[in-house]
Amino acid sequence: MTTLKxxxxxxxxxxxxxxxxxxxxxxxxxxLLILVVLYPSFTLVKNSFTADxxxxxxxxxxxxxxxxxxxxxxxxxxxxFWGALGATAIGVSIAWLLARTDxxxxxxxxxALIIPYIIxxxxxAIAWVYLLGPxxxxxxxxxxxxxxxxxxxxxxxxxxxxxxxxxxxxPIAYMVTLGPxxxxxxxxxxxxxxxxxxxxxxLRDITLxxxxxxxxxxxxxxxxxxxxxxxxxxxxxxxxxxxxMSTQIFLTILNFDRANNLQIAAALSMLLVFLALxxxxxxxxxxxxxxxxxxxxxxxxxxxVQLRNKKYIAVVFLGLLVLFTVVLPxxxxxxxxxxxxxxxxxxLENLSFVNFERIIYEVPKVQxxxxxxxxxxxxxxxxxxxxxxxxxxxxxxxxxxxxxxxxALVLLPYAVPGIVVALAMILAFVxxxxxxxxxxxxxxxxxxxxxxxxxxxxxVRSISAAFEQVHxxxxxxxxxxxxxxxxxxKDIVMPLIKxxxxxxxxxxxxxxxxxxxxxxxxxxxxNETLGTVVYGLHQEGKVGMxxxxxxxxxxxxxxxxxxxxxxxxxxxxx
Amino acid sequence: xAELKLVNLQKKFGNTIxxxxxxxxxxxxxxxxxxxxxxxxxxxxxxxIAGFIKPTKGSIIIDDKVLSSNExxxxxxxxxxxxxxxxxxxxxxxxxxxxxxxxxxxxxxxxSKKEIEERVSKTLSMVKLDGFEERFPHQMSGGQQQRVALAxxxxxxxxxxxxxxxxxxxxxxxxxSMRHEIVELQRKLKFTVVYVTHxxxxxxxxxxxxxxxxxxxxxQIDSPQNVYQKPSNEFVADFIGMANFIPxxxxxxxxxxxxxxxxxxxxxxxLSVPVMTxxxxxxxxxxxxxxxxxxxxxxxNKEGTLGTLIRQTYVGDRNDCVVQFGDILxxxxxxxxxxxxxxxxxxxxxxxxxxxxx
Numbered sequence: 001m002t003t004l005k006x007x008x009x010x011x012x013x014x015x016x017x018x019x020x021x022x023x024x025x026x027x028x029x030x031x032l033l034i035l036v037v038l039y040p041s042f043t044l045v046k047n048s049f050t051a052d053x054x055x056x057x058x059x060x061x062x063x064x065x066x067x068x069x070x071x072x073x074x075x076x077x078x079x080x081f082w083g084a085l086g087a088t089a090i091g092v093s094i095a096w097l098l099a100r101t102d103x104x105x106x107x108x109x110x111x112a113l114i115i116p117y118i119i120x121x122x123x124x125a126i127a128w129v130y131l132l133g134p135x136x137x138x139x140x141x142x143x144x145x146x147x148x149x150x151x152x153x154x155x156x157x158x159x160x161x162x163x164x165x166x167x168x169x170x171p172i173a174y175m176v177t178l179g180p181x182x183x184x185x186x187x188x189x190x191x192x193x194x195x196x197x198x199x200x201x202x203l204r205d206i207t208l209x210x211x212x213x214x215x216x217x218x219x220x221x222x223x224x225x226x227x228x229x230x231x232x233x234x235x236x237x238x239x240x241x242x243x244x245m246s247t248q249i250f251l252t253i254l255n256f257d258r259a260n261n262l263q264i265a266a267a268l269s270m271l272l273v274f275l276a277l278x279x280x281x282x283x284x285x286x287x288x289x290x291x292x293x294x295x296x297x298x299x300x301x302x303x304x305v306q307l308r309n310k311k312y313i314a315v316v317f318l319g320l321l322v323l324f325t326v327v328l329p330x331x332x333x334x335x336x337x338x339x340x341x342x343x344x345x346x347x348l349e350n351l352s353f354v355n356f357e358r359i360i361y362e363v364p365k366v367q368x369x370x371x372x373x374x375x376x377x378x379x380x381x382x383x384x385x386x387x388x389x390x391x392x393x394x395x396x397x398x399x400x401x402x403x404x405x406x407x408a409l410v411l412l413p414y415a416v417p418g419i420v421v422a423l424a425m426i427l428a429f430v431x432x433x434x435x436x437x438x439x440x441x442x443x444x445x446x447x448x449x450x451x452x453x454x455x456x457x458x459x460v461r462s463i464s465a466a467f468e469q470v471h472x473x474x475x476x477x478x479x480x481x482x483x484x485x486x487x488x489x490k491d492i493v494m495p496l497i498k499x500x501x502x503x504x505x506x507x508x509x510x511x512x513x514x515x516x517x518x519x520x521x522x523x524x525x526x527n528e529t530l531g532t533v534v535y536g537l538h539q540e541g542k543v544g545m546x547x548x549x550x551x552x553x554x555x556x557x558x559x560x561x562x563x564x565x566x567x568x569x570x571x572x573x574x
Numbered sequence: 575x576a577e578l579k580l581v582n583l584q585k586k587f588g589n590t591i592x593x594x595x596x597x598x599x600x601x602x603x604x605x606x607x608x609x610x611x612x613x614x615x616x617x618x619x620x621x622x623i624a625g626f627i628k629p630t631k632g633s634i635i636i637d638d639k640v641l642s643s644n645e646x647x648x649x650x651x652x653x654x655x656x657x658x659x660x661x662x663x664x665x666x667x668x669x670x671x672x673x674x675x676x677x678x679x680x681x682x683x684x685x686s687k688k689e690i691e692e693r694v695s696k697t698l699s700m701v702k703l704d705g706f707e708e709r710f711p712h713q714m715s716g717g718q719q720q721r722v723a724l725a726x727x728x729x730x731x732x733x734x735x736x737x738x739x740x741x742x743x744x745x746x747x748x749x750x751s752m753r754h755e756i757v758e759l760q761r762k763l764k765f766t767v768v769y770v771t772h773x774x775x776x777x778x779x780x781x782x783x784x785x786x787x788x789x790x791x792x793x794q795i796d797s798p799q800n801v802y803q804k805p806s807n808e809f810v811a812d813f814i815g816m817a818n819f820i821p822x823x824x825x826x827x828x829x830x831x832x833x834x835x836x837x838x839x840x841x842x843x844x845l846s847v848p849v850m851t852x853x854x855x856x857x858x859x860x861x862x863x864x865x866x867x868x869x870x871x872x873x874x875n876k877e878g879t880l881g882t883l884i885r886q887t888y889v890g891d892r893n894d895c896v897v898q899f900g901d902i903l904x905x906x907x908x909x910x911x912x913x914x915x916x917x918x919x920x921x922x923x924x925x926x927x928x929x930x931x932x
Contacts, residue, residue: 473665479652480624480659480736481726482682487653491678495669 018485022398025390032387033409036453040424041412047427048266052259059260059267069268072248076227079158079244083165084223090166091173092215094318099182101305103314113318116325117171118557120514122231122531123550124168126538127329128155129235130336130547135343137332156240164232167325169222176218180211186302199305217287224279227272228417230517235538245272246419246517253423253521262427269420276416330554336547355548359537366549368526369533372444376529377512380451381459384508385501387452388459395460396467410460413453418517425450425522442524450518455508462504466497502567510560514553530556576636576733576766577602578623584631585618585790592618593790596632600734600768605760607769609777610787611813616770617738619787623768624659624736625652636733653682658727659736662743664719666711666726672698673707676725683730697729700759717748724756728763735760737769741776753780774814778802786810808930811862818868818904820845821932822859834861834929838900845879845899847927855931862928865894865905870914871921878921883914897922 051058063069094113097103116124131138132155139151155163188210192202208215230246237247245268252258252265307314335346337355344350359366391410394400413421429446432439440446470493478488516531523532530553537546578600585593593615600606608616621627623634625641633643641650658679666675677694685693698704701721711719720740727735737756741749757780760767771777777784778798786793786801786809794806805811808819823844824835832855836845847861871878881899886908893908897920904922914920 471663471665473661473663474667476624476626476652477659477661477665477667477723477726478678479626480655480657481679482653482730483678484651484653487682492667496667 018489019398022390022393026394026400029387029390030406033406036449037409037412040421040428043428044266044269044420044424047263048270050260050263059264062264063267063271068243068248072243072245072268073271075158075242076244076246079161079165079233080223080226083162083169083226084219086162086166087169087222088173088215088219090321091170091175091218092177092211094170094174094321095178095181097314097318099178100302101307101314103307103311103318105315109318109322112322112326113174114171115322116168117175118510118561119168119326119329120231120516120531120553120557121164121168121229122235122516122535123333123514123553124325124329125164125232125235126534126546126550127333128160128164128167130332130543131155131328132160137335156236157242158237160236161233161242161244164236165226165229168232169225170321172222172225173215173218176221177211177214180214181207182302184210184302189302213287217283220279220283220286224276224283227275227279228419230417230419230520231535234535246417249419249423250520253426262423265423266427269417269423273416273420280415333547333550333554336543337551339544342543355544356552359545359548359552363533363537363545365528365533365536369528369530370552372527373513373530376444376448376451377509377515380448380455380512381505381509383448383452384456384459385463385505387456388463388504389501391460392464392467396464407460410457414455414457418454418515419521421450421454422518422521425453425518442527444527447519447522447527447529450522451512451515454515454518455512458507458511459504462500462507463497466500467493470496499568503564506560506564506567510557510564513556513560578734578766578768579635580619580623580632581635582632583619583622583629583634585615585622585627586630591790593622596792598785598792598795600766603764603766605757605767605769605780605782606785607771607777607781607783608785608787609771609774609814610793611772614787615790616772616785616787618790620736620738620768620770623734624657625650625655656730656732657734657736658730658732660720660723660727660738660740662739664711664716664723664743666719666722668711671708671710672703672714672722672725675711675722676729679726679730693729694725697725700728701725701755717744717752720744720752724759728759728765731763732765734766734768737767739771740769742771742773749776756780778814786813788813803926803928805862805928805930808860808862808932811928811930816865816905818861818863818865820861820863820902820904822861825855825857825859827854832929834859834927836861836899836902838902843879843900845922845924847924849927849929851929853929855929858932860930860932861924862930863904863924864926865907867924867926868897868904868906869923869925870895870897870906870908871923873919873921875921878923881920881922883916883918883920886914886916 048059049055049057094109098106098109103109128136130136132151132153133139134151134154136151136155139154142152143149154160184207189202189206192206193199197205228246230250233242233244233247234250237243243251249265249268249272252261252268255261258264336342338351338353339346340350340352340354391406395403395406400406425446426441429439429449430441440449474492474496475488478492479485483491514531515529516535519529519532520535523529528536530549534546534549534553537549580596580598580600583593583596584591596615596619598606608619610616618627622629622642628649629642629644631644633645633648634641635643636655640646640648641655642648667678670678673694676697677690680690680693694707695704698706701724703718703721703725706714706718706722709718711722714722720743723740740756741752744752753776756767769777769780778801781798783795784798784801785795788809794801794810796804796806801810802814805814811817812819820836822834823837826833828848830850830852832849832851832853834847834849836847838844869878873880879899881897881904883895884898884903885896887894895906895908897904897906899922906922908914
């Protein structure tokens with residue numbers, strides 16, 4: 001008998017080789033994750049229990065006894081509660097109108113109503129300052145019409161924060177509930193109607209209860225994203241000295257005169273993290289245990305509700321939303337960027353591109369920021385994709401033990417608020433790294449590491465989904481056709497996950513390009529990013545230049561979305 | 575020319591034995607089918623033959639070449655086994671058109687472009703897909719995709735063709751015509767086939783021999799006729815076709831006939847069933863009778879035993895009936911030309927009984 005031993009060993013070893021190199025790379029990534037996720041988390045917790053370099057509970061005792069801590073906690077809660085309520089109500093209404101009624105121009109609404117989701121919230125906030133600030137366009141028009149000196153409404157403060165947050169968060173509720181609403185098995189509702197319930201009664205007794213898990217889940221998601229948001233309360237809250245937890249942590253970190261300022265900020269952060277984890281658990285519970293199998297799998301044919309003469313009310317409602325979230329903000333930014341100087345009447349003579357010229361030629365940090373942001377976003381997205389390929393391969397294909405730990409390490413930096421991640425990075429890397437004695441603090445590398453940690457989950461999610469879609473039998477078919485392990489990976493798996501790789505790259509690149517929260521705490525002179533420079537110009541009161549740069553950022557964002565849509569063949573982006 | 579030998583094949587997953595002690599020699603050009611309920615180990619066995627699963631024990635040999643042997647520490651990966659395989663999910667690669675899918679196995683052998691083109695077009699016309707070269711899987715029906723998968727498996731003229739429930743995703747009509755096509759191809763090209771299915775009609779109509787499996791163990795290896803008419807145990811009799819199982823009360827031999835008596839419970843009436851056999855049976859015997867082997871005659875018929883019709887279901891070509899005999903219920907097929915009603919008395923005659931020792 002011939003056994004072909006030598007050949008077997010050769011082939012077999014190619015597979016074993018590959019597997020072991022994946023394990024090896026996985027090991028390195030695991031160590032990296034420990035360094036950039038676990039170690040900073042640990043440092044954060046430790047610091048929250050440290051005062052004057054000693055183990056103590058003083059930071060927490062300070063929180064309880066301190067009036068400020070209570071006020072910012074209350075503010076955060078009020079803002080997020082009403083914000084989540086409002087955004088969810090609007091988002092669910094839109095989803096229902098588009099999925100279940102005969103409202104006209106559906107295609108247009110579908111795209112237009114999601115645009116606020118891609119506008120960076122702090123830019124939306126700045127736009128609303130241009131509209132409803134003390135000298136905002138709307139207020140000025142109001143004063144002109146009513147011939148008074150009283151503005152209609154100055155947006156600064158709590159209500160303004162809630163207002164802007166709702167405008168830029170409702171797409172989450174809309175996107176989360178649209179799927180279940182349009183894919184719900186129509187027989188469930190038809191059964192209600194045949195039992196004698198009218199259309200409205202069916203909506204109340206059948207549709208809404210069945211939708212509660214997704215509605216509740218999206219409300220919690222929005223609640224948490226509002227708790228974590230930094231840009232909007234910074235832009236809208238600071239002028240009126242109105243603070244929430246994220247902005248209070250920011251101020252505490254920058255308050256170098258205060259003893260133990262970082263440690264106190266750490267304790268405040270722990271409170272925020274605690275809330276985030278509770279909300280996440282709650283959301284998991286609602287969407288897991290409380291959800292019913294209502295989806296029939298296929299996109300179902302629902303009988304559309306005839307809106308008849310109420311059609312106009314619905315169209316006006318959606319139209320106002322587009323006006324408030326897209327048209328007015330973008331126009332206000334464009335107008336401000338084109339005005340030679342603030343306060344001038346909006347006539348052709350006063351329009352010029354001088355602000356654009358100035359940001360490009362006169363402010364060197366703008367050029368640096370554009371370069372840095374593209375480098376940082378591109379570099380971290382690329383690193384994320386390489387890491388995700390290996391992490392997802394370990395999780396999905398090799399099904400290693402300890403998957404849960406790996407997934408938790410990947411998710412943690414995205415699940416906790418950005419301001420907390422930034423603080424943890426500072427605490428972990430403010431001293432030179434042990435052994436190698438290199439300090440990355442105040443360099444571009446600490447921002448890169450923070451971006452990678454924060455957006456890694458996008459890459460892993462995208463590529464894990466891709467690996468899961470490649471049915472095992474597709475690879476089996478290649479093997480039995482004569483392809484060895486490497487050939488089957490190259491010929492079958494890679495081409496099939498290619499579009500997800502691009503998608504994952506853009507999913508990580510886009511938020512990194514306009515990132516504000518992490519960058520605000522981690523940037524240093526020479527290492528500015530787009531977000532920090534827009535915010536900086538705004539704080540310096542350079543209105544025209546801020547608007548010009550904000551407009552440039554918006555153009556980037558829109559272009560990115562179009563590219564994302566192209567490379568993912570319409571699966572992502574809009 | 576390929577004779578496939580499985581010797582003492584075993585597969586354990588952790589502590590559970592998925593397949594145990596499978597030994598069979600598949601003759602060159604034979605069509606053999608692993609048949610059994612889901613979880614019986616048939617697919618595991620097929621995947622061991624293909625090389626996707628490493629056996630825990632035993633060996634797999636084609637002609638004189640050892641593909642896998644735990645004793646000799648040999649295990650060839652799938653790409654070294656010269657086999658073709660058709661998967662239940664088709665596994666046609668969605669990013670390649672028909673031509674590329676079918677030509678893929680040739681990539682790993684040295685062929686000129688012209689040879690590749692010739693072979694692809696020859697194989698495609700074999701599975702009646704001429705002109706489909708440029709089509710992508712999403713532009714084809716399930717049946718067409720399955721033909722692409724078949725062509726891809728056949729293009730290398732494999733020593734053994736493995737088919738893993740290839741028809742179960744097709745609709746009933748298509749399934750039947752594909753059955754005939756696969757058999758025709760196999761008769762023409764004379765390759766050896768190992769087929770896996772849970773569908774007894776597929777197994778019966780296509781195979782030279784059937785291997786009935788249950789709980790990882792081979793129950794019977796035999797021709798379709800024998801598996802049906804001479805099941806080796808109750809599982810096989812029950813799994814294949816419909817059968818009545820009647821425990822016997824009395825067995826005795828009269829020359830070359832064994833006579834089995836079945837009492838009705840009251841002790842007055844009994845069914846007497848003669849079975850031609852040389853084998854001697856002990857006390858515990860079960861009689862297996864197929865519903866179509868029970869004749870139903872008018873109550874005034876001389877032969878037979880009286881029973882009562884208690885249920886009848888019209889199924890088109892016949893009536894599926896249940897007849898009560900004492901405390902025994904028998905499933906019986908009755909031609910629907912005869913008009914009988916529930917509660918009617920009938921005479922029953924049992925033919926072709928199978929005796930199983932329990």
